[in-house]
Amino acid sequence: MAHSLESLVIRHTHRLASPEGSSGDGAVAARQFDAALTSVGFKLSAELLDRLSGLSEAAVVHTARRTLRTVSEMVGDHVRHNPYFIDFPANVPDTEDFWIQCVAKALDDDTSRGNVLTQLRQRALDLLSLPAYGRYQHGYEEMLAAHDELIASAGDRVTVLHLGRGLDDELADLYLALAGSTTPLGEDGLRDLRTLAERCALGPQPEAIPVRENRAVVNEARLRAGADLLLDTVTDVLRLACALSSGDVTLREPTRFRALSRPLRRGLLAGLDAVVAANPAKLADVHAHREPFKRLGERLHPHEYPRWPHAAEVFAVARGEKRARSFDSRVEELLDAFDVLGAVKLLKSAPGKLFRALDLLLRIAADQEQRDAVVSAVVEVAPQVSGRVVLSVREHLHNRVRESDEPRVFVNRRGRAFVTPDFRPPVPAADRDRLIAALDAEMRRRLPAPGRLLLDSDVLDVALPLSGRxxxxxxxxxxxxxxxxxxxxxxxxxxxxxxxxxxxxxxxxxxxxxxxxxxxxxxxxxxxxxxxxxxxxxxxxxxxxxxxxxxxxxxxxxxxxxxxxxxxxxxxxxxxxxxxxxxxxxxxxxxxxxxxxxxxxxxxxxxxxxxxxxxxxxxxxxxxxxxxxxxxxxxxxxxxxxxxxxxxxxxxxxxxxxxxxREQLTVRYLIDLMSGDTTTVDLWDGGPVPDEPVTYIGLDRPEGLHPDSRIITLENLRDVIPG
Known part of the structure; x- marks a missing residue:
């Protein structure tokens, strides 16, 4: 377990938790460790090399074995890569010549000759029936012997491993960073957060957990540990139930709910009851996920717990036995009637939904007065909208400048893509420009003043990670x-x-x-x-x-x-x-x-x-x-x-x-917003770094940064997205 936790820290931070062991003279072993790392494109920072050199040789070797296993997996060198053609990229034959060679070998083989002759007479050949096709004709060691050693080049990748704090501190910091992320994590990030939450859910917590999927994973650990839950909607409870059944906390894929123990059932029902008791209007949220709530009710048996009557109401709404008009249905009714002003008035109470409906509202507005009302409402509620939603809408508006005959691409949370023609009428240029200016001003207000900013130019064209997916x-x-x-x-x-x-x-x-x-x-x-x-x-x-x-x-x-x-x-x-x-x-x-x-x-x-x-x-x-x-x-x-x-x-x-x-918002966009009278921007060219604290943004972390510096690299780039 300790190795998997150390590995988790290395993968997410490129830091090695401060190695432990008895003191000694490990300098020779540390240099050998560094040389072994070089063969897979990694190296030890000077600080980490110095720390290892002060440990015993046995402690260094123990650390080296575990670390090399992790970095080999990171780069894909933990498996044997063998091409079909032993000399690749040299001596690759033409396709037809290769197929003829395979046929010739099959005809020389008594077991395959008859079948191949029959196929040839029928003028249809199955390549998989040829013994030499698609199956390695040489071993891995034979392939290695056929190739010269790699000649080292200054252009080879070098990823530096830095010295971290103690393992417990590194895990706690990583937990806070993942749990408090302002953007959704990918599936691997959620899996790692679950591992960390099992260990850290009762310790220090982030100021807020804005992403609902993250909250579900944390709540799972807290429920199992008997701690208070972080719930403010009935959907939070549904996501938690999915987590307890190892299902999809994003609610995109159906979850088959497991039979839950009585303590877990009581925890879920008590959570539902508290949410609805505090705000009965939250019952309307059930409509968006009626079927999952009905299936969950079959597992929770709310009738066995009369002390939580509000929880029972949730399932009554899901079954259609109790009426709770949803917010979305009220909005749809106004949009169907082309009542833009009425829809805007209602949507101002749900700023995120207003932002998501912005394009539609501008397109169906009957006149400039209605469009002005839409723009004014967006400007008014913008401070209440999450940074990733503001940036997503800003990027959307930027791409609406293009002509409507450009293709429109849709990508779901699992990366599935499809393209359709874009038949939407354009958004009026003046309204679009006003909105873009307002959203830029809102982002500029939220971004911190970085003071002295040290910037790696290679990061400028990296798209903002608005979602880990x-x-x-x-x-x-x-x-x-x-x-x-x-x-x-x-x-x-x-x-x-x-x-x-x-x-x-x-x-x-x-x-x-x-x-x-x-x-x-x-x-x-x-x-x-x-x-x-x-x-x-x-x-x-x-x-x-x-x-x-x-x-x-x-x-x-x-x-x-x-x-x-x-x-x-x-x-x-x-x-x-x-x-x-x-x-x-x-x-x-x-x-x-x-x-x-x-x-x-x-x-x-x-x-x-x-x-x-x-x-x-x-x-x-x-x-x-x-x-x-x-x-x-x-x-x-x-x-x-x-x-x-x-x-x-x-x-x-x-x-x-x-x-x-399509043009994405990139790190360059945020840097432009941060640049001002109080910010000094320096480009890092790979040389020495300043002695004073800086905010560093780049693909990889340089050595020698002041310990009080704020460091943003590819591993925590999501931290540049304001909340």
């Missing part, structure tokens, strides 16, 4: 819509998967698009070579794990866009496999090395979406010939089996165009 778990992963530079001659994608129960075939592919998003060519198992690129070969099953790679020489690629994708051809979905992840590496052409070299990995992200086609990111060549990446984190529905790049190129092109053309 727009970012996959992993290393070096940026929020959806972020743009990052791609520096290197060789770009190499990789996918790894290990099936849990059934034969599973994932196909790594790359769609190459022209500037107008039309198809140029592709790389896949059906097209092993294209201009500037080669595929490592098709692996069709993964009982012990399997990897596929695509290598691109960027200087030779003629296309404008390169869209890597992972297609599920057969077997288990991304959430069903034992493990599956995607990533990319960058290296210089002269570096050589194995197909997978951990210190060249720039990004590794988990594949855990609900679609059958994964689109992690898109690479784009600019007019100056330089390449950049725009992050997608999207999944397409696809078909149940047989997904191929050739078949989905049209749908992929539409989604890519919609995301690429």
């Amino acid at each position: 727009a970012t996959a778990a992993g290393l070096g992963v940026l929020p959806r819509g972020s743009v990052s530079a791609v520096d290197g001659d060789q770009l190499r994608f990789f996918v790894y998967w290990k099936q849990a129960r059934y034969r599973t075939d994932y196909d790594l592919s790359a769609l190459l698009l022209h500037a107008d998003y039309s198809t140029d060519s592709w790389l896949s198992y059906t097209s092993l070579k294209a201009v500037g690129g080669v595929h490592s070969g098709d692996v069709t099953e993964a009982p012990d794990g399997a990897s596929e790679f695509i290598n691109l020489s960027l200087g030779r690629v003629r296309s404008t866009f390169v869209v890597p994708q992972v297609n599920i051809y057969a077997g288990e979905g991304f959430e069903e496999t034992e493990e599956s992840f995607f990533g990319f590496m960058l290296r210089d052409g002269a570096q050589k090395g194995r197909p997978f070299e951990p210190r060249t990995v720039r990004m590794k992200s988990e594949l855990r979406g609900v679609g059958r086609v994964a689109l992690p990111l898109v690479f784009r060549r600019g007019g100056d010939g330089r390449w950049c990446a725009k992050w997608l984190h999207l999944y397409l529905r696809g078909i149940s089996s047989g997904n191929r790049v050739e078949e989905n190129q049209a749908s992929v092109s539409k989604v890519v165009r919609a995301i690429v053309e």
